Amino acid sequence: MIQRSALLTWGINMIQLINTLLIGITAGGIYALMAISMVLVWRSTRVINFAQAGMALLSTYFGYEAMVNFDSFWIALPVAMIGGAIFAALIEVIFMRLLVKHSSSGPIASVAPIIATLGLLGVIRAVVSMIWGGQDVRITGPLSNDGFSLGGETLVFSPLKLLILASVVVLMLLLSLLFQKTNIGLALRASAYAPEIARLSGVKVDLVRTMGWALAGAAGAVAGMFQTVNGNGTLSPDSIEFSLLLVSGFIAAVIGGLDSLVGAVIGGLLLGILISFVLMYISSALFFIAPFIILLIVLFIRPQGIIGAKAGRRA
Amino acid sequence: MHKRQNSSHLIPFIAGGVVLYFLSGMVDELRVYQGATIAVYVVAISSIILLTGYSGQVSLGNGALMAVGAYAAAVSHISWHLPIVACFFVAVIAAALGGALLGAAAARLSGPYLAGTTLALAIGLPSLANQFSILGGEQGLIFDVGFPPLSLGQDFTQYKWFFWIAALATLIMMWLLQNVLRSRYGRNWRAGRGNEVAAQLAGINTARSKVLAFTISAGLAGLAGALLSMTIGTVSPSAFPLALSFSLLTGAVLSGVTTLSGVMIGAVTLVAIPEIADVLAHKLGTSESVTTNLPGLLVSALLIVTVLFVPNGPVEQHRARSAKKLAKNK
Secondary structure (H helix, E strand, O other): OHHHHHHHHHHHHHHHHHHHHHHHHHHHHHHHHHHHHHHHHHHHHOOOOOOHHHHHHHHHHHHHHHHHHHOOHHHHHHHHHHHHHHHHHHHHHHHHHHHHHHOOOOOOOOOHHHHHHHHHHHHHHHHHHHHHOOOOEEOOOOOOOOOOEEOOEEOOOOHHHHHHHHHHHHHHHHHHHHHHHOHHHHHHHHHHHOHHHHHHOOOOHHHHHHHHHHHHHHHHHHHHHHHHHHOOOEEOOOOHHHHHHHHHHHHHHHHOOOOOHHHHHHHHHHHHHHHHHHHHHOOHHHOOOHHHHHHHHHHHHOOOOOOOHHHHHHO | OHHHHHOOOHHHHHHHHHHHHHHHHHOOHHHHHHHHHHHHHHHHHHHHHHHHHHHOOOOOOHHHHHHHHHHHHHHHHHOOOOOHHHHHHHHHHHHHHHHHHHHHHHOOOOHHHHHHHHHHHHHHHHHHHHHOHHHOOOOOEEOOOOOOOHHHOOOOOHHHHHHHHHHHHHHHHHHHHHHHHHOHHHHHHHHHHHOHHHHHHOOOOHHHHHHHHHHHHHHHHHHHHHHHHHHHOEEOHHHOOHHHHHHHHHHHHHHOOOOHHHHHHHHHHHHHHHHHHHHHHHHHOOOHHHHHHHHHHHHHHHHHHHHHHOOOHHHHHHHHHHHHHHHHHO
């Protein structure tokens, strides 16, 4: 009798463990997408784009508008991606080039890009709030977010989460194909590694740079869409979800070494799982402060990231 | 002669105080209240200028440190019944301690890493206040500095009292800060910002110097937070949103982060922006969501425009231009 109840407790504990792990991996996949978009921008312009969350927010609203018109998540997602890519490319062409031209010298040259992207974040947020700020809207995911059941127990892991995870994996495969097997990928890698030499070899570095931003915009859009449907499905301009997405993306990118796409994926998954375990086994009150503590620990132990700068550049 | 250059005169600050004293008697209530807010912003912006301009670090943690100061002041007033002046001291010390901790971590970080880390802090810390009952949760705490003393007269209003406290604290702080910036420490910070390796070769412990900058900057932020919560009357997590750190950064960039002399420009602009936005919204007759977000848009747009076109602030820009002109005329 005692043994059976012990077994039962063990089973419940195991299910809880699996749940925690799967939730962490799903969230981590979304963070990884956000981290990828930050890494893509960092590689192409050596700027941490703090406006990335704002751009993801705007793209998600593009997706919402498509959702209203076509009533299909599978149309909304590409619309968000294309919209995000175009917007990011425009930002690079209009804004970042101006920034490089005007503030590349002087006492605050080193902090000017940080301040500028923060300002951009503020502008995007304000404009999005002006257009869509009246009330929260909903984006319904293509599948149910009710958990699978396993031997009478309901898991927190759901068909929707499985789909998100699968999409993240597919996107990452596509991205690595792009980087490893195509000429565009080669140009992207070359311009990130040595812009001058790439230019001399006939790579249009400026164009490639814009393309890096566009890819980043698309990745951020997917992160925004999935983050919204993975949460409670509501979307609002001042949702804390997007602040969290920004912070998590940044942290995941830092864990991965800021320069490496593989690192960004590993960083995102690691961060997602860590946060999930902290919330489950320590306290759910740590929701907002846990990422900060994890970031501090990473920066103290291994500031160059788990994938060192040199190895990272090749990926 | 050498000594004279290194210490800022007390007289201009006293003169400034006297001018403010008479000014506060002449304008209406709203302006007095705005005056108090300007004083708060002056302290908060100086805190950022010290950090960003003098030691070359961008931190978004100022809002969080202001919250630390504000909560420290409120708790010491409510729980320990300390006199108001002591509460402000507690605010400064508590925030400075927090800043020293943050600075010890930050000395190892640079540029975007520090900005990202403090961004995470700014998002995380206010929500932590909800976890402790002593901090009053979402509603926060009441921070009441009390009525103005009767000896000041019957028609001495509450807002005027706020203004007096804020202005006095600000004047004292600015005088102290001005002297610190002209001292050895100020020169160390500038040297470290200019070229860290060269500063180290000249015998400056740049890591320690950065931590010191963080600590003093945090102390100023703490005072600003306590003063801000005095004018609002309460301390709550929602009083220190990320948007506050953003507007303070805008104020600092607008003031010119490399010099303290433009700090009024930033502070006045930050107070004026909501009013300008109000007038604009009335003129345009727009919807509610536009009206509420217009100040945020103006602040951020101003931040971008300043960084793009007058990255060193209007004061420094003007000085550079007149220096150039002078050189040409010679």
